[in-house]
Amino acid sequence: MSDVRYPFTAVVGMADLRLGLLLNAVSPAVGGVLVRGEKGTAKSTMVRALAGLLPSIATVDGCRFACDPAAPDPQCPDGAHAGAPASERPARLVELPVGVSEDRIVGSLDLERALAEGVKAYEPGLLARAHRGVLYIDEVNLLQDHVVDLLLDAAAMGRSYVEREGVSVRHAARFLLVGTMNPEEGELRPQLLDRFGLTVEIAATREPAERAEVVRRRLGYDADPAAFAARFAADERALAARITAARELLAKVELTDTALRQITAVCAAFEVDGLRADIVMARTAVALAAWAGRTEVLAEDVRKAAQLALPHRRRRNPFDAPGLDEEQLDRVLEEHAQSEPEPEPQPEPATAEGSQDDPEPDPDGGPDGPDGGGPQDGGPDGGGGGGAPEPSGPDGPPLEADPAAGEDAAPQPVPAQHPSPARESAPVAAGDPYRTRLFAVNGTGRGAQGRRSPAETDGGHTVRARRPRGRLARLHLSATLRAAAPHQVARGRSSRALVLHKDDFREQVRQGRESNLVLFVVDASGSMAARQRMTAVKGAVLSLLMDAYQRRDKIGMITFRGASAELALPPTSSVEVGAARLESLPTGGRTPLAAGLLRAHEVLRVERLRDPDRRPLLVVVTDGRATGGGRDAVARSHRAAGLLAAQGVASVVLDCECGPVRLGLAGALAARLRATAVTLDELRADGVASLVRENRPMSPAMRKAA
Known part of the structure; x- marks a missing residue:
């Protein structure tokens, strides 16, 4: 690979990304920039090119x-x-690998000198190396949360604090922080999003001419990097000079009271949490004015600062996409554009004549409203007059079932034109999400760090020491010294340095929590199609999806109805996609429960080959009915459940059966799966049932059903 970087000025388009990076180059106090975009959009290319523009x-x-x-x-x-x-020397570009450890970031005790010379010495980490340069985090959403917290804390304070292994060190760590991510691979938590100063959404252009120019330039660079860079050398020098000039002008820019009031009014109008957004907007607006060569912040600077600093702070839950209402932004800026706020006009009292002469139509009870005496569908002449409408006959509106009667109530008359329950029903909206109980996989895993199941992880607390399994990764210093101490005389130690053998080394075993693969198997058959029931079921699954997001899990979704099961969402870290698929999920048809469970078995088998350390948690959402696949549908579903149980798959059955009469079919399925069974009411973390431990032993009724 060539050492010649792709020129910053040679990148086609990407105006917002270009501006966001340059503003941070002018004023690192802005707090960095998060670049969100699909793969192959030159995110990494632009960040690496920026380092070449920074002054020495x-x-x-x-x-x-x-x-x-x-x-x-x-x-x-x-x-x-x-x-x-x-x-x-030139400013450095320090790239942070996805699998980086905390020791590598902040530094640690120099073990080589400690063991060989018997002295304590600090070995700097990547934060020290990035000081006064650029720290680039590719795929920041794939980093472990505690690592991202550590990086953002250092970026906000401009200093790194190290207190570990008997070492206490503080050093300056001021750098231009840039993170890139592909939202399809999962989101950052809102708390972490808020710590980035600016965010930029990018996508590849759909204009054929621009795409052709991108390809043409890339091919030219690959053919001769030095010659290609020479073509843009003058533009690069001019841009670098402009950055230097803007830095020098920054201290002279005045943030007027009008601009400051606009900033705070915009943040208040968009209901962003905390005051960090106000501060970031102020710093960004000042940097924009300096970049434009002005010494006063204008309304246009405030507007652009809001577009860069607020979208990622507008998320109210994990399934909200970042965004900003441009019309509302313009309205707020215009209202607060005056140097002094104008008094609000007092409303004039309404006159009696004004309230009587021009009556407003009443949408709920007026003469032409739905409850008035206007024409009705059922009567031959509209039923005129202001009286109550006639009872609907065979040709009138369809009769609705009483939602409180339960699914086992007597069937209600249904007009011939009404779709039958066996046919597909339109998707219904999900209920409001809520905090759910924690379901974890038993035992101790070794998967990626997360917040669900117990595991041996790189983070967490040290619980014991052991002999290394393969390459030594995390030295347990005290245990190593204790193992070597009894043998020093026999080994002829003659100085302060310890005499160590390979068998003396011990590694740390740290206990933390891992993320899991949460695979949902959702019954979308006709037995689940009751509108209020499906709303509650979707609300429960949405709540579990939110829980998976917060615990950093991967998720997948299988739906079954009619004659087959479908992998509606292959395993992914993007919980937002799962929520969207759930929202559009139709219902209807028979219940091929066995097909759903067998499809889950196949998906888990493939995922086990791809990522053997990530343990699965199966969540089956069903009322337990099995009507698809012939007379032996129930037996087939139980055999499929036994197949999953034999593989040791941790499972939860969300029992969606409702009504006064319960058949206990979901409980029987849970027994076959050796799973935890919970009802919709028991799923809530604040319910009485949350006092019962997860993975509780099966009840006698469940054992009998099994």
Whole structure:
């Protein structure tokens, strides 16, 4: 690969991304930029190219923390730098790998010197290396949450604090933070989104001419990187000079009272949480004015700052897409554009004549309203007059069943034109989500860090030490020293350095929590099609999806109805897609329960091959009926459940049966799956049933049903 970077000015389009990166280059106090976009949209290319535009920095020779000789850090671990020689070098671009550990980020004890020389020495991490440069996090949404928290804390404070393994170190860590992510692979939590100063949404252009130019330039770069870069060298120098000039102008920009009032009014109008958005908008507006060569913030700067700083702070739940109402933004800016707020006009009292002469139509009870005496569908002449409408006859509106009667109530008359329950029903909206009980996989896993099931993880707390299994990853220092100490005399130790053998090393075993693959198997048959019932069921599944989002799980969804089962959502980290598929889920037809369970078995088998460390949690949402697949449908579904149980798949059955008469079919299925069975009412974390432990033993009734 060539060492010549792709020029920043050679990227086609991407105006918002270009501006967001340049504003952070002018004022790193803005707080970084999060770039959200589909794959293959030059996110990484632009970030890497930005580092080449930053001015060179002067550093103290030999300082591992890039101290500025003009203003050295008084707490620099490498000591005082007064009068030390200095030199210039380009600003660094430090890239953070997805699997990075906390030790690699903040630094740790230099184990080699500690063991060989018997001294404590601090080995700097990536935060120290990124000081006064660019820290680039590709696929930031795939990083573990505690790592992202650590990075954003350092970016906000401009300093890294290290307290570990007997080492106490503080050093400056001011850098331009850039994160990129593909929303299809999962979202960041709203708390983490809020810590990024700006966000930019990008997508590949759909214009053939622009796409052709992108391809043409990329091919030219691949053929001769040096010659291609030379074509844009003048543009690169001009842009770098403009960044330097804007930095120098930044301190002279005035944020007027009018601009500040517009900023705070916009943040209040859009109901963003906290005050971080106000501060970020103010810093961004000042940087925009400096970038434009002005010394005063204008309304256009405030508007653009809002477009960059607020969309990702508008999310009220994990399934909301970032966005901003442009009309509302313009309205708020216009209302607060005056230097002094104008008094609000007092409303004039309504006159008696005005209230009588021009009556407004009443949509609920007026002469032509639905409850009035207007024409009715059922009567031959409309039923005139203002009296009550005639009872509907065979040709009138269809009779509706009493929703409180339950599914086992006597069937109600249905007109011939009304679709039968066996046919497909239109999708219904989900009920409001709520906090659910925690369902976890038994035992201790070794999957990716998350917040659901117990596991051995890179994070968490150290519970014990053991001999390394393969390559030593996390040294348990005290256990290693204890293992080596009894043998020092026999090994002829003659200095402060310990004499270590390979058998002395011990590694840490850390206990934390892992994320799981939560696979939903949802019954979408006619027996689930009652409108209020399906609303409650979808609300329950939506709540479980939100719980999976918060616990950093992957999710998948299988639906079954009619004659087959469908993989509606292949396993993914994008819970938003799962919510969208759930919302549009139709119902109707027979209940091929066995097909749904067998499809789940196949999906889990494939996922086990792809990611053997990620343990699955199966959530079956059903009333337990099995009417598809012939007379032995129930037996087939029980055999399929036994197949999953034999594989040791942790399962939960969400019993959706309702009505005064319950058949207990979902309980029997849970027994076959060796699963936890909960009703819709028991699913809520704040319910009385939440006092019962998950994975409770099967009741005698369940054992009998099995």
